[in-house]
Amino acid sequence: MRRSSPLPPSSLPRQLAFGGLLLLLCGVAILLVEGADVASRAAGLRLWALAGAGLFAVAPPNVLLPDANAPLLQLLNWPPRRLLRYQVGRLVPLVGLVVxxxxxxAYADPTAPLRHLGAKTAALGQALLLVLGTAGDSFVHFATLGPRSQAWQEGRAGQWYHDAVEERGQGVSLPRGLVPALFATTRCFLVGLTAVLLTAAGVQMGPTGAGWAPGVLLLGWAGHRLWQERAAYDRHFYHTTAFYDEVMGGGALHATGRDPLPYDALYWVLPRWRPATWAGLRQLDRRLPLGRLVALAHGGLWLLCVRGVSSTVxxxxxxxxxxxQAAACGLLTSDAAAPLSFQRIHQSTLNWIITRTFVNLRWLGAHAASLGLVALFGDAYGAPWVFTWTAVHxxxxxxxxxxVTLVHEGRARWASA
Structure with missing residues (x-):
């Protein structure tokens, strides 16, 4: 059957990774509300909306910018509204991970699924307004960031920041054009945080509608901004993606805030697979700041353990x-990162499996150390728990x-056999 869109579909490993992550998040959600009352569910939904605000503050620039399909989209010459639908569609899976x-x-309650149905629905509705509002606000803010970033890069804006860097040595180690994106991340999260806090305050105040107002206003504001930009969205899209392609995609500007992974750092990888592992990790580092995300995730683990949540959670x-973390290796199986003609020449399918296993084991030591700290300073877990989860890793x-290797290299070999 012929595809309705001329754009290449998402790779199967990415789809599998997304599906697995969604299933796990749904499973965790069911475990978290086991035996919870309506008030606890409402509070949990607001916290979930806050986590969604953090996701939407960080994810859009990584998902949307730069757009690899931009050259093809220029040839297709889609009108602004279709470009807008295309970009919104790229963000929809992230919204699904939260919604x-x-x-x-809200509803997972095996003992009494219909009890307090109205209160559960109201709590879910308030949370969904917050989620959709923060997603929309973040989307329109990042999608129209190109002109502002270009002005910063060319020195036509952000002079105060330039003075702070040049005269007092302050600032972050980034090209000036990326600083607005850094500020935008903070701004979008603070907007979401404020909306969540106002919703919680409105629920505590009691008047009907007070808990709904922040989400409605945020979603309405995001929709209003998006409606205003719809007619000129092609200009915003091409300007923004061209600038970030120049910065992140190997143009004249480079984000030089971190040194690349040195080859000698992979002393723990067997020499037979060390070159391919090093190349894979370099590719992955350019696509995803996995180390920072792993550190953030373990911070969340320590917080859960300090609060004494159940071992099931x-x-x-x-x-x-x-x-x-393991599914992130699927990013290395795209056509740009792993063209099949190159893969077949350099290694067999088995060797690519071993290589990507080493890629996934990069943070094994840090993971074991983090679990060891939990076991050392707490009474709930011990050495068997550390060894078990290290083995799971x-x-x-x-x-x-x-x-991911059998889907990418293996399937191609079977097809050519």
Whole structure:
């Protein structure tokens, strides 16, 4: 059957990774609300909306910018509104990662699924307004960031920041054009945080509608901004994606805030697979700041353990984190990162499985150390728990590497056989 869109579809490993992450998030949501009353569910939904605000503050620039399909879109010459629908469609899966578990947080109640149905629906509605409002606000803010970033890069804006860097040595180690994106991340999260806090305050105040107002206003504001920009969205799209392609895609400007991974740092990889592992990790580092995300995830683990949540919730959280971390190797199976003609020449399918397993094991030591700290300073967990989850990490590393490699290199070999 012929596809309706001329754009290339998402790769199968990415689809599998997304599906696995969604299933795990839904499972964790069910575990979190086991036996919870309506008030606890409402509070949990607001916290979930806050987590969604953090996601939408960070994810859009990484998902939308730069757009690899921009050259093809220029040839297709889509009108502004279709470009807008295309970009919104790219963000919809992220919204689904937040919305579907939120529905389970509200309604997953095996003992009495219909009890307090109205209160559950109201809590879910307020949370969905917050989620959609923060997603829309973040989308329109980042999608129209190109002119502002270009002005910063050329020195036509942000002179105060230039003075702080040049005269007082302050500032971050980034090209000036990327500083607005850094500020935008903080701004979008603060907007979401404010809306969540106002919603909680409105619920506590009691008047009907007070808990709905912040979400309605935020969603309405995002929709108003998007409606205003719809007719000129092609200009925003091409300007923004061209600038970030120049910065992030190897143009004259480069984000030089971090040194690349040195080859000698992979002393723990067997020499036979060290060159390919090093190349894979370099590619992955350019696409995803996985180390920072891993550190943030373990900070969340420590917070859960300090608060004394049940071992089931901790296990579900670790399952989500480790699965998502292992699934990240699927980014190395795109046509740009792993063209099949190159892959077949350099290694067999088995060797690519081993290579990507080593890629996934990069953070095994840090993971074991983090679990060891939890066991050392707490009474709930011990050495067997640390060894078990370290083994789970290794197993998921091998499993994810096997799946994505068989789907990419393995399927191509079978087709050519």
């Amino acid at each position: 579907l578990p939120a529905a389970l947080l 901790v296990a579900g959280y670790l399952g989500v984190v480790l699965t998502a 290794a197993g998921l590393a091998l499993g994810a590497a096997t799946v």
